Amino acid sequence: xxxxxxxxxxxxxxxxxxxxxxxxxxxxxxxxxxxxxxxxxxxxxxxxxxxxxxxxxxxxxxxxxxxxxxxxxxxxxxxxxxxxxxxxxxxxxxxxxxxxxxxxxxxxxxxxxxxxxxxxxxxxxxxxxxxxxxxxxxxxxxxxxxxxxxxxxxxxxxxxxxxxxxxxxxxxxxxxxxxxxxxxxxxxxxxxxxxxxxxxxxxxxxxxxxxxxxxxxxxxxxxxxxxxxxxxxxxxxxxxxxxxxxxxxxxxxxxxxxxxxxxxxxxxxxxxxxxxxxxxx
Amino acid sequence: xxxxxxxxxxxxxxxxxxxxxxxxxxxxxxxxxxxxxxxxxxxxxxxxxxxxxxxxxxxxxxxxxxxxxxxxxxxxxxxxxxxxxxxxxxxxxxxxxxxxxxxxxxxxxxxxxxxxxxxxxxxxxxxxxxxxxxxxxxxxxxxxxxxxxxxxxxxxxxxxxxxxxxxxxxxxxxxxxxxxxxxxxxxxxxxxxxxxxxxxxxxxxxxxxxxxxxxxxxxxxxxxxxxxxxxxxxxxxxxxxxxxxxxxxxxxxxxxxxxxxxxxxxxxxxxxxxxxxxxxxxxxxxxxxxxxxxx
Numbered sequence: 001x002x003x004x005x006x007x008x009x010x011x012x013x014x015x016x017x018x019x020x021x022x023x024x025x026x027x028x029x030x031x032x033x034x035x036x037x038x039x040x041x042x043x044x045x046x047x048x049x050x051x052x053x054x055x056x057x058x059x060x061x062x063x064x065x066x067x068x069x070x071x072x073x074x075x076x077x078x079x080x081x082x083x084x085x086x087x088x089x090x091x092x093x094x095x096x097x098x099x100x101x102x103x104x105x106x107x108x109x110x111x112x113x114x115x116x117x118x119x120x121x122x123x124x125x126x127x128x129x130x131x132x133x134x135x136x137x138x139x140x141x142x143x144x145x146x147x148x149x150x151x152x153x154x155x156x157x158x159x160x161x162x163x164x165x166x167x168x169x170x171x172x173x174x175x176x177x178x179x180x181x182x183x184x185x186x187x188x189x190x191x192x193x194x195x196x197x198x199x200x201x202x203x204x205x206x207x208x209x210x211x212x213x214x215x216x217x218x219x220x221x222x223x224x225x226x227x228x229x230x231x232x233x234x235x236x237x238x239x240x241x242x243x244x245x246x247x248x249x250x251x252x253x254x255x256x257x258x259x260x261x262x263x264x265x266x267x268x269x270x271x272x273x274x275x276x277x278x279x280x281x
Numbered sequence: 282x283x284x285x286x287x288x289x290x291x292x293x294x295x296x297x298x299x300x301x302x303x304x305x306x307x308x309x310x311x312x313x314x315x316x317x318x319x320x321x322x323x324x325x326x327x328x329x330x331x332x333x334x335x336x337x338x339x340x341x342x343x344x345x346x347x348x349x350x351x352x353x354x355x356x357x358x359x360x361x362x363x364x365x366x367x368x369x370x371x372x373x374x375x376x377x378x379x380x381x382x383x384x385x386x387x388x389x390x391x392x393x394x395x396x397x398x399x400x401x402x403x404x405x406x407x408x409x410x411x412x413x414x415x416x417x418x419x420x421x422x423x424x425x426x427x428x429x430x431x432x433x434x435x436x437x438x439x440x441x442x443x444x445x446x447x448x449x450x451x452x453x454x455x456x457x458x459x460x461x462x463x464x465x466x467x468x469x470x471x472x473x474x475x476x477x478x479x480x481x482x483x484x485x486x487x488x489x490x491x492x493x494x495x496x497x498x499x500x501x502x503x504x505x506x507x508x509x510x511x512x513x514x515x516x517x518x519x520x521x522x523x524x525x526x527x528x529x530x531x532x533x534x535x536x537x538x539x540x541x542x543x544x545x546x547x548x549x550x551x552x553x554x555x556x557x558x559x560x561x562x563x564x565x566x567x568x569x570x571x572x573x574x575x576x
Contacts (some may be wrong), residue, residue, distance in 0.1 A: 001480060002404045005394030005411065005451060008386075012448040013414045016425035023424060077323055084316055092563045094327050099559040099566075101509035103527040104548045108330045111337055111541055119333045122348020153330060158570065165571035214418040217511045221531060235420040235512070242424055243516060255421050266416055 023252035042253040051229070052237065052254055056261045058144075059234040063212035063265070066148040071205050073152070074159025075197075081160070082167055091164065094157035102154065106221025109150035113137055137223050143230045147218055155211070159204055166200035199280055202273040209269060213262050234258045338545035345541040359546040363533075366543070369550050371522070372529040377554065379443045379514070379525060380507040386447025387503045388496070391454035396484045399462040400470050408455070415452035419512055422449075427516055437520040445517060446507040453506065454499050460572045461495030462488065498569025501562055505555055526551045 027038045046052055081087045097105070112119045115133040124130045136146040170193070178188050194201075216235040219225060225232035225240065232240075238258060242251030337345060339355040347353075363369060394411070397403045426445055427436065435441030465488055473483040489496065514525040524532075530551050533544055559566060 001393035001397035001401070001484075002407055004390040005455070006404075006407055008390045008448045008451050009407070009410055009414060011429075012422055012426070012445070012451075013410070013417070015429065016422040019425035019428070020421065080316060080320055080323070084313075084320055086320060090320070090324065091567055092560075093324065095559045095563055095566060096331060096556060097327050098570075099505055099509075099555045100552055101511070101527050101555065103509075103511045103531050104551055107530065107544055107548045108334050111545060112330055112333060114541070117345040117348050117541060119329070119348070119350060122350075125348065153327070157327065161567060161570050210416050214420075216418075216420060217527075220511070235418050238420045239423070239512070248424060251424060255424075259417060259421055262416060262418065 020252045020255050023248055024256055026249060028248035028252075038249060042249040045250060046253050046257065052257065055229070055232055055234050055237045056258065058232070059213060059215075059258075060261065060265055062144055062148065062215070062233060063209050066151060067205055067208035067212050069148075070152055070156055070159050070208055071163075071201060074156055074163045074204070075201065077156070077160045078163035078167055081164055087164055091161055094160060097154050098157040098161075100154060102217035103221055105150055105154045106218050109146075109153070109218075110137070110222055113146060138227055140227055140230050143223050143227060147215075147222055147231055150218055150222060151212065151215065155208065159208065162200070162204050163197075166197055166204075169200075170196050196280075199273065199277045202269065202276055206266065206269045206273055210262075210266055213265065234261070334545050334548060337541055338549055340542045340545075342540055342542060356542075359540075359542040363543050363547040363550065367529050367533065367547075369526065369529060369547060372524050372526040373550070373554065375439065375518070375523060376508050376525040376527070378439045379446060380504045382439065382443030383445075383447035383450060383507040384500050384504045386444055387450045387454045388500060390448070391451050391458055391499075392489075392496075393481075393484065394451075395455055395458040395462050396480070396488065399459060400467060400488075401480065408459075411452045411455050415456070419449060423513065423516055426513070430517055437518050437523045439523070442514060442518050442523075442525070443507075445513055446510055447503075449510075449513070450503040450506055454503055457499045457502065457569055457572055458492075458495065461492045461499070465491050494565060494568065495572065497562070498565040498572065501558065501565055502569050505558065508555060 024042055025037065025039060027041075081090055100108070111117075113121075113136050115121055115135040115138075118133075120136075121130075121133040125133065136142045174192060174196075175188065178192055183191070214235055215233050216239065219231055219233050219236040220239075223231040225236050234254075235258075238251050238254045241247050241254055333350065336351050338359055339357070340352040341354070341356050341358070344352050344354070394404070394407065398405065398408045430436040430441045430445070433441070435444070469487055469491075470483050473487055474480075478486070508525075509527065510525075511527045511531065515528045515531070518524060518528070530544075530547050533547050
């Protein structure tokens with residue numbers, strides 16, 4: 001019964017893994033893969049140039065804060081829904097951003113943030129908060145946060161649904177006991193809700209970090225990595241090297257480094273999650 | 282206990298919101314008002330971009346530039362125009378065919394594996410490998426899959442992309458199905474095995490009828506994931522007549538002078554099928570998504 005899935009895993013994981021390894025150590029083109037052995041040449045070129053290391057750093061510095069902010073907001077909204085007992089209605093409504101194809105999320109936010117005719121600029125201009133249209137996606141400082149904003153619009157609902165589900169699993173009697181003992185709302189949240197939720201929250205955080213590290217569609221649609229390289233995240237960079245510049249060997253070498261970076265970032269979170277789970281039983 | 286895994290929570294239709302709002306006017310009215318305002322702000326954040334997209338699709342090029350929310354003189358011209366520019370209906374069909382095929386592939390691979398791991402306690406290694414393979418970004422497999430499919434003559438085909446998407450979604454399906462299968466007591470399976478029913482038959486006749494809501498949830502989520510997929514589709518099915526809808530719309534901005542009204546209309550054409558699915562099956566979707574959180 002395990003055979004079909006093992007086969008699938010081999011096709012999308014093991015074979016590509018080995019193939020990438022082979023590509024990374026050879027000269028290849030799209031027409032002629034694995035044309036000639038090149039040893040460490042591809043890696044050497046990669047380490048000569050700090051650009052890809054910067055890209056990896058940028059990707060991590062994008063994924064971690066964005067995921068953390070989404071987790072915090074998601075928990076806050078889930079608590080709000082619980083307090084107002086509005087869970088079901090709101091959850092059906094926020095399904096829509098979540099289901100939107102990321103490419104189309106990009107298109108929608110491109111329209112919203114457009115300097116000419118975008119909703120954000122139009123509204124700010126009319127309110128008199130800004131004198132002339134600003135181009136968030138064209139600014140070195142704001143392009144990446146704007147990308148994170150579009151990403152948050154899409155994935156915050158997911159975090160809310162998961163946080164809300166986790167909140168429902170908390171035992172009610174603990175809260176009653178705390179309330180009887182005269183605990184403050186803040187005390188209850190910090191000393192009971194948060195510790196009890198810790199495993200679920202860390203799990204959601206891990207999931208979001210993993211997904212954010214993969215971000216490609218939004219970069220492709222919203223900024224194409226620009227301005228300059230301000231929003232060139234790793235997936236986009238690998239794609240560009242391989243399928244725009246057709247440097248297959250370099251793209252494979254980048255892929256390997258990227259995989260190591262992903263493992264290095266997710267591993268500690270996974271360990272922390274397992275540690276918390278063991279502690280809470 | 283209920284054998285129905287994760288009984289889908291009933292969702293309130295909008296018209297029932299009014300009575301439930303009335304019910305809420307309880308102890309601390311002022312605090313309630315602030316919370317309500319916060320909730321409205323949250324909803325506005327989620328809904329406004331979509332509303333703006335709809336509004337923009339009825340604007341002429343001049344009206345787009347005015348930055349107004351609603352068009353002053355709405356036009357329908359954008360809608361037929363986008364079908365003239367690109368055969369969106371054709372791309373939609375490509376997307377749907379790929380998505381349906383991929384779901385079949387995913388479930389065929391994932392269901393027996395989950396059964397073996399959860400019920401027969403076999404293959405913990407496979408379970409770990411499957412789940413950790415989800416961590417790898419799809420771009421990692423992009424070039425090898427491209428070469429592999431070309432070797433097999435399956436690039437630029439519905440079958441090739443459907444297979445790849447289906448394989449890619451196996452970890453997600455595995456994760457979701459695991460929590461559903463865990464809710465069926467092992468005693469049921471053991472009773473069947475004792476009576477001499479084989480593993481496959483036990484899976485087919487006893488487990489699947491009990492977890493069909495979970496199966497529907499998982500299938501739907503995988504369907505939407507495949508439909509929304511862009512990176513693999515853009516590279517593996519790059520020939521114009523084989524493009525999926527996400528790829529077709531992404532090219533909309535590149536090929537011609539950007540016309541926001543047309544882009545909005547084209548986007549809505551692409552979004553519509555998923556939204557219809559989401560609205561029709563919302564309880565399964567929420568059930569499936571929440572199931573992912575529980576272990």
